Amino acid sequence: MTPAPIAVALDAPDLETAAHWASLVTPHVTTVKVGLELYLRYGPDVIASVRGASGVRVFLDLKLHDIPNTVAGAARAVARLKPAILTVHATGGPAMIRAAVEAMPNTQIAAVTLLTSLSEADLEQVGVSGPPEDAVRRLSALAVAAGAQALVCSPREVAAVRAEVGPGITLITPGVRPAGAASQDQARVATPEQALADGADLLVIGRPITGSADPGATAAGIAAALRRVSAATGRGA
Ligand SMILES: O=C(O)c1cc(=O)[nH]c(=O)n1[C@@H]1O[C@H](COP(=O)(O)O)[C@@H](O)[C@H]1O
DSSP: OOOEEEEEEOOOSSHHHHHHHHHHHTTTEEEEEEOHHHHHHHTTHHHHHHHTTTTOEEEEEEEEOSOHHHHHHHHHHHHTTOOSEEEEEGGGOHHHHHHHHHHOTTSEEEEEOSOTTOOHHHHHHTTOOSOHHHHHHHHHHHHHHTTOSEEEOOTTTHHHHHHHHOTTSEEEEOOBOOTTOOOTTOOSOBOHHHHHHTTOSEEEEOHHHHTSSOHHHHHHHHHHHHHHHHHHHOOOO
């Protein structure tokens, strides 16, 4: 069975747990994601540990956000780890995004538009007013013009982003919750099936898989649901 276009967020407090989750889900998904919790605790070695023998694609989610010179240096520092994807914040602006792209020619730089944990009211508080979709579209166009090959947005905006940037850009959606699952600290969410049907190329899913009693079986179940969407729509998986 072809693995599904899912990046499992390995947000674990220790390396053994993260590596165990990775081994359970890798038969079913294309990618695992290492974020700030693991990277800040264990450093660069964490990448080899979760990649393991399977050689699964590793998405390094550091969400870099600084002046262009500092981001270029940080990107050069992690380039040797050969992650498939590295995140930067789109609000860092075009020069910062371009600095990351130029520093990591062998990694897809993914620009995070507006965090999926922010509601419309939260966005208003930080000065982003109006429908989130408008700002997400604007940041997406800016990031792609600066050389980003991938974008991170909520599944609620993915169709609008696809219309904005066309087919060649990888669209990554966290904020994914199977029907009936708690949204936890995520605000702009949709189901895996909806995210894929609306144009997502890679679904980031963490706690609904890693917090379940059997992460391997849960990942397999979501992968099967995505295959049914693909069969019906011709999209993904
Ligand atoms: O860049 C990300 O991956 C990301 C961007 C975003 O806007 N929202 C978001 O939740 N994420 C990450 O996606 C994962 C979502 O995890 P769950 O909420 O447990 O499914 C976490 O590791 C977040 O750090």
